[in-house]
Amino acid sequence: MRFTIVIEPGNEKHAFGVVVPDLPGCFSAGDTLDEAIDNAKEAIELWLEETIDSGGAIPEPRTIAEHQSNPEYSGWIWAIVTIDLSELSDKVERVNITLPARVLRRIDAAAKAAGESRSGFIARRTLQENVHLG
Template identity: 70%
Template sequence: MKYPVAIEPGDERRAFGVVVPDLPGCFSAGDTLDEAIDNAREAIDLWLETVIDGGGPVPDARPFAEHYNDPEFAGWIWAVVEIDLSGTVGKSSV
């Protein structure tokens, strides 16, 4: 499954902030853009594991264009993070 992530640009004093719009409350950061994307993957994994362990549904990712055109994320960098759910899907009915 692929999730779009919005990355707020960082600089020498601020980390790159990451938000996963399809997973409420799922966020992360990194000192570099690459680190921010790697940390986003870890945050998504943990978010999904928590939801699945609790018996909740795994949200589908909305079309990328919906997020890209959202004014809340104007000027942010976009990336797509691929998540392998094969190890967690069997834990609950999704």
């Protein structure tokens, strides 16, 4: 998915500020233009993960042309960041892991107490730990 980013020009004293107009509250910065773009990609990925994890919907991105009429961004630099949404997929995959028996017993007991399957318990606890894999 392609997201428009708007970059406030920086200089030797000020970082390049980045706004993602299609994702409310998603912003970033970088000391160089390249760093600003790289950091914007990470900010978008984190914003999308948080939205998915909280059950929110991902807005359909608008085109640069649709955003350029906004006078708030006059004189800013426009760019596109592409995000591979397959990395954020909730498609279920079977995995094989090896754990010590005592750890597995603790997981199973906690899952049972929570009324969950082992897999559901592990997935929920991992998300609660706010693990960012990537």
